Amino acid sequence: MRTQSATVPGSPDHPNEDYAATAVPAAGRGGALVVLDGVTAPAGPTGCGHGVAWFAARLGGTLLELAGSRREASLTECLALAISRTADAHRPTCDLSHPRTPQSTVVCARWDDAAVEYLVLSDSALLVEAPDGTVRTVLDHRLDDLRPAARRLPPGERAAFIEGMRNAPGGFFTAAADPAAAELAVTGAVTRDQARSLAAVTDGLGRWVETFRLGGWPELFAALAGRGPGAAIAEVRAAAAADPDGAAFPRGKAHDDATAVLVEL
Numbered sequence: 001m002r003t004q005s006a007t008v009p010g011s012p013d014h015p016n017e018d019y020a021a022t023a024v025p026a027a028g029r030g031g032a033l034v035v036l037d038g039v040t041a042p043a044g045p046t047g048c049g050h051g052v053a054w055f056a057a058r059l060g061g062t063l064l065e066l067a068g069s070r071r072e073a074s075l076t077e078c079l080a081l082a083i084s085r086t087a088d089a090h091r092p093t094c095d096l097s098h099p100r101t102p103q104s105t106v107v108c109a110r111w112d113d114a115a116v117e118y119l120v121l122s123d124s125a126l127l128v129e130a131p132d133g134t135v136r137t138v139l140d141h142r143l144d145d146l147r148p149a150a151r152r153l154p155p156g157e158r159a160a161f162i163e164g165m166r167n168a169p170g171g172f173f174t175a176a177a178d179p180a181a182a183e184l185a186v187t188g189a190v191t192r193d194q195a196r197s198l199a200a201v202t203d204g205l206g207r208w209v210e211t212f213r214l215g216g217w218p219e220l221f222a223a224l225a226g227r228g229p230g231a232a233i234a235e236v237r238a239a240a241a242a243d244p245d246g247a248a249f250p251r252g253k254a255h256d257d258a259t260a261v262l263v264e265l
């Protein structure tokens with residue numbers, strides 16, 4: 001087994017709010033990976049004095065510990081408990097009911113000799129490569145599914161519409177302070193012989209596919225496996241630098257934190 005990871009902040013002036021970790025072996029066999037993308041808070045109060053980077057490190061570290069040590073618990077149960085523990089860590093000092101309480105996307109996978117289990121919540125991606133080279137993409141589509149409705153609104157109202165659907169019925173869901181969000185994650189499993197490698201990426205690198213269209217998800221997987229996570233992130237940065245104003249490739253932020261973990265099983 002071999003793991004590689006890389007992360008690059010979106011801006012040198014802002015903390016990197018992504019989180020990535022692997023446990024190999026986990027509980028003596030197999031392993032686990034966790035990749036989170038902390039949601040950058042808008043300017044103004046969030047009810048929390050800790051910040052998004054603190055939250056991502058706390059939630060990610062707790063989830064890795066639970067996924068790696070509690071084989072009897074499902075990944076959904078591990079995430080729910082990790083959200084609860086993280087909430088407990090700042091409930092005494094912070095207003096966790098604030099809609100912009102720190103929150104993040106989640107990708108978690110766990111494997112042993114028999115199976116690979118996975119969980120994806122919000123817009124980070126997991127790629128599963130089969131022994132024949134086929135790449136399957138595991139995505140939570142809820143946020144993307146809202147974009148057609150947003151595009152039918154006047155441009156000035158689109159961001160507020162999306163924001164209003166955050167952790168709301170019929171909307172999209174992140175890991176924040178409510179453990180019930182874990183139940184809404186996309187989950188599944190494949191037998192171990194159906195998976196040769198795994199990759200988890202935050203949307204800062206997902207832009208390689210979805211914004212800059214350097215290729216599809218299988219091509220991104222090939223870039224990660226062939227040139228490495230650091231090189232794939234550099235390719236996104238180069239594409240962004242070539243279109244600094246977003247004229248050719250419209251996008252919200254000029255740069256976003258970008259992270260990838262590759263596990264060759």
Ligand SMILES: [Zn+2]
Nearest residue numbers: 048050090094
């Ligand atoms: Zn806090």
